[in-house]
Amino acid sequence: MSGEAQSSGPAMPPEMKALLAPAIDSRSSLRELFILPLAAMFLAMLIGALIMMATSVAPATILQSFIAMAHGSVGSLHAISETLTAAIPLVLAGLGIGLAFRAGLFNIGAEGQMVVGGLATAIASFSVTGLSIWLHLPLVLLVGLAIGAVYAAIAGLLKAATGAHEVISTIMLNLISIRLLDYMLRQPFIQKEGRSDPISKAVLETAELPRILEFLDGNLRLHAGLFIMLAAVAVIYWLLFRSKLGFAFRISGENPGAARYAGIRAGLTIVMAMAIAGALAGLAGATQVSGVLGRATPGFTAGIGFDAIAVALLGRSHPVGILLAGLLFGALEAGGRQMQVDAGVSIDMIGIMQALIIIFVAAPLLVRRIFPPLFRERRRGGDEHD
Amino acid sequence: MFMKKAALTSGIAAAFMLASAGGASAFTACQVTDVGGIDDSGFNETAWKGVQDSMKSYGIDGRYLESQSETDYEPNLNALLDAKCDIIISVGFLMADATATSAGANPGAKFSIVDMAYDPTIPNVLGQVYATNQAAFMAGYISAGMSQTGVVGTFGGINIPPVTAFMDGFYYGVAYHNSQKGTNVQVLGWNPESKEGLFTGNFESLDDGRAFAQNLYDEGADIVMPVAGPVGLGSAALATELGPDALKIVGVDADMEVKDTNNPGVYLTSVLKRMDSTVMQVIKQAMDGTFEGGMIVGTLANDGVGIAPYHSFDSAVPAALKAEVEEIRAGIIAGSINVGG
Incomplete structure (x- = not known):
């Protein structure tokens, strides 16, 4: 973190500096963003293989399934397209969650924020007509972003005004959003004509995020949300580490008392952090509806808002880390599909491996204990790892 | 560490060879399941049985992909296109849009979808639909004849x-019993005129299956037909607890008395939707080159739908009722009985 400038005044005793060191992460530990997840992934695959063996999957099939996973995630243009497509909403929502983490807030509500954002995008994308794509597309994305921000800000306001814990309020807002979606999808101005089940009308062509590789092959689903994702990573990096607001977020997250002394308004910071987190989750919902699904249905968010919490944790709440973690999760999803096709291994195995990766990442000491050479060598001077 | 790595590398190489050797079968049929999963004891599993039967009878390869949410439909179909499937079978009405999109973008690939017939037809999609109302009519008649509570x-x-x-x-089966026998058996949970009734909103929650059956039981129903895939297993669990004298279940899709071994003796009968037989037909057509877009309809007449044996209730169901049900079957096939009310 670039907050060292604040520590002017009398020289700090070295013991105190050492105490503070782990809290000051960011660029110094950027390499840890790579090595720890890789080690965690290796362990997860190892245990995944053991679990497969325990469920009487033949060893050859296990190897075949890992090959299929690599093949399905990065082994072809189609695989890369699928990995990136799956990563887009994970990274966007993950950025929001990571930003809230930095501000000391546990935003468990990304799923709900995605739901309302995506729903708003869907509505705007078929009820507004006669616009060109240059106006319509940005409009629907902004609507999704704004509604997501407002929805998350409710939890922020409740915390700032009444002290209601954001974990509880965002979980409750998730539940409300799912029922709201069910209800809204049955309203005549939203429901698709001729259907009695909850499903929205289709997104108009002018509100679709164009598929950027369609000219190569009609089955490549990668859409222009990729650029939105990359831009969001850059913007959030700037916001967190280069702007005054981001500094306020980080200081509030690490030491609310110090933030108050420094004249940072706690309530406003909470609401702002939640609103930006919600905006990103809303944008994630918007890109799913506009770029991938083309309509809203019950459960269109598919738990991405919850997976994004894992992505934010895995990425250590650092925008670049979140980008990498999102790509990894996207790869696991795309690769998992191939694993099922080629080796007939259940898709549930992927869920287990994702969980194992999270467990190992959440327990860095455990991973260091298992691979002492990996981490010791690195400290001596930048060795390559696998 | 290095030893382990070396072993891993050679293992990977071996697996590569295995993979390339295994992929040389002549014909591959692939299935995308709906969110219920391949082992839903219902329509996904029954359709997969059609693929498995074909694997045995025709010596083909079979693969499947499970959808975990609606967002998986399109990527799953795409993944199977990449996997060089000769026919792709998607299971479920909810997959209709995704299947149409995929079929439109890949006119050279063959698709078949369970529970959907497109209008207008798509040249490379063969829909499989079922006159389940014919078989359910018979089940309704039996239920009306067996109900003690009249509900x-x-x-x-x-x-x-x-x-x-x-x-x-x-x-309408219950209504037919009422009109023929002068009974006044009520049906809760569905009104065919207003098209409104009880719906769990999902095809997954066994808890919902239990709660909905409990509600119907509390309202006096002693026979319940859950039409929601694995959700019905929750209803059957309740019937097991209450005892089959208090609550009986009419299974759907497959013969649930056989499928659901956790709840023996609660299924009065089951409304069979023989997706395995239509899936097999479709695969046969794709293999011998007679495949074309359109639809095939499973009816009582072609054995695409039917009702399961009474199993443990065989002695409880009066012989007269059994005979009437067989008359109704003949009447529906001959067209003398209108199942539409």
Whole structure:
């Protein structure tokens, strides 16, 4: 973190500096963003293989399934397209969650924020007509972003005004959003004509995020949300580490008392952090509806808002880390599909491996204990790892 | 460490060879399941049985992909296109849009979808639809004849035609019993005129299956037909607890008395939707080159739908009722009985 400038005044005793060191992460530990997840992934695959063996999957099939996973995630243009497509909403929502983490807030509500954002995008994308794509597309994305921000800000306001814990309020807002979606999808101005089940009308062509590789092959689903994702990573990096607001977020997250002394308004910071987190989750919902699904249905968010919490944790709440973690999760999803096709291994195995990766990442000491050479060598001077 | 790595590398190489050797079969049939999963004891599993039967009978390869959410439909179909499938079978009305999109973008590939017939037809999609209302009509008649309380019930997963076809048939079967026998058996949970009734809103929650059956039971129903895939297993669990004298279940899709070994003796009968037989037909057509877009309809006449044996209730169902049910079957096939009310 670039907050060292604040520590002017009398020289700090070295013991105190050492105490503070782990809290000051960011660029110094950027390499840890790579090595720890890789080690965690290796362990997860190892245990995944053991679990497969325990469920009487033949060893050859296990190897075949890992090959299929690599093949399905990065082994072809189609695989890369699928990995990136799956990563887009994970990274966007993950950025929001990571930003809230930095501000000391546990935003468990990304799923709900995605739901309302995506729903708003869907509505705007078929009820507004006669616009060109240059106006319509940005409009629907902004609507999704704004509604997501407002929805998350409710939890922020409740915390700032009444002290209601954001974990509880965002979980409750998730539940409300799912029922709201069910209800809204049955309203005549939203429901698709001729259907009695909850499903929205289709997104108009002018509100679709164009598929950027369609000219190569009609089955490549990668859409222009990729650029939105990359831009969001850059913007959030700037916001967190280069702007005054981001500094306020980080200081509030690490030491609310110090933030108050420094004249940072706690309530406003909470609401702002939640609103930006919600905006990103809303944008994630918007890109799913506009770029991938083309309509809203019950459960269109598919738990991405919850997976994004894992992505934010895995990425250590650092925008670049979140980008990498999102790509990894996207790869696991795309690769998992191939694993099922080629080796007939259940898709549930992927869920287990994702969980194992999270467990190992959440327990860095455990991973260091298992691979002492990996981490010791690195400290001596930048060795390559696998 | 290095030893381990070396072993791993050679293992990977071996697996590569295995993979390339295994991929040389002549014909591959692939299935995408709906969110219920391949082992839903219902329509996904029954359709997969059609693929498995074909694997045995025709010596083909079979693969499947499970959808975990609606967002998986399109990527799953795409993944199978990449996997060089000769025919792709998607299971479920909810996959209709995704299948149409995929079929449109890949006119050279063959698709078949369970529970959907496109209008207008798509040249490379063969829809498989079922006159389940015919078989459910028979089940409704039996239920009306067996009910002690004079109240029977039904509920569905989602209000879509493949689900409500069961409920329509069940309702009119009960109504037919009332008109023939002068009884006044009520049907709770579905009104075919207003198209409104009880729906769990999902095809997954066993808890919902239990709660909905409990509600119907509390309202006096002693026979319940859940039309929601695995959700019905929850209803059957309740019937096991209450005892089959208090609550009986009418299974759907497959013969649930055989499928659901956790709840023996609660299924009065089951409304069979023989997706395995139509899936097999479709695969046969794709293999011998007679495949074309359109639809095939499973009916009582071609054994695409039917009702399961009474199993443990065989002695409890009066012989006269059994005979009447067989007359109704003949009447529906001959067209002398109208299952639409």
